[in-house]
Amino acid sequence: SVYLDYDGMVTHGRIPSYRFVIPSTVYNPFLPENKGFCSRETPRYFSNDIQPEGCLPAGMFDIGRTKIGSPHIYLSGVHFYQSPPQIYQNFTGFRHPDNSDATYIDIEPYTGVVVSAFGASQINIGMISGNS
Template structure:
């Protein structure tokens, strides 16, 4: 699509809950999808993939709504990476996201018509593409059934070249680096009315694959590192104050114990003098 309007999005600002920052709640004036055969598959979850909420943890799933795939996706934490000196959590699409319904029962709703399930790694999006026989997958059928790979000469799926991933700074939720990799396939089959298709094999035939990548520029990375450094310093201030308070408390206890057993007049004079110094220092 070149300059095609993807429809109107309604997203949240995160003012009420920071977890809702940039979360899509409506697309094309609707809060749910109507293509799939289950409520869970028709849900619109997550952001559009360009930004995420701050304070992301390794244990959570990062949800994304993809209009290209006509469904919501999620990614899970894989490892910590460093991009131009900025720390990022890498999230990747898990294998069971596009698994067959026998492997992942939640995907049964993506079998259209109902019960007509493809193998793992392939999604039939014809229902949302004007009934064109379009099947989506990862490039070279990465994480797909071996039969799709074997049917096409030249398919060599690799994690490094064909995996979709997101590198997100966990503190700010800013996307540092990402690669969105999709393959467009067509469903080839015999048509009884056309003798020319008599020898055609029934298979999922790849047409092209897309690699949409993004990487933070040097100037933005420098600004982000400055913000992260300032945040780290501000975060450390309360701990410094607490440590200083504990140190003063220990000094006071030592001084008080050292005065034990002195004559009353000397003790009173010393405690008053040292108490004044302590109060002045504390203020």
């Protein structure tokens, strides 16, 4: 369920191109159309204003839920791109995400040829405190 939105014109050399990006709405767990990515088994890592009940925070997908044992493996943008700042601020060595972390496809408008594309993801392992 990933879709792209038109983001504007860019130029590669002298070739004008349409840039398409993944909008932040794709990653927003507060939107009704994204409730299918939520699960009763999703652990709580953050408060309700960042992480709705049964969902991960914005910018993250649970990719372990379909595996045996449902390991806490989450896919996100690089440096938690399109996630709330409270996410990446919890980790040492992560910089503030910016548009250089965005996935995009640049398409020449007359032929439909892909002129440029970029995509990067980050794999995250969810850790839960045990009884001590």
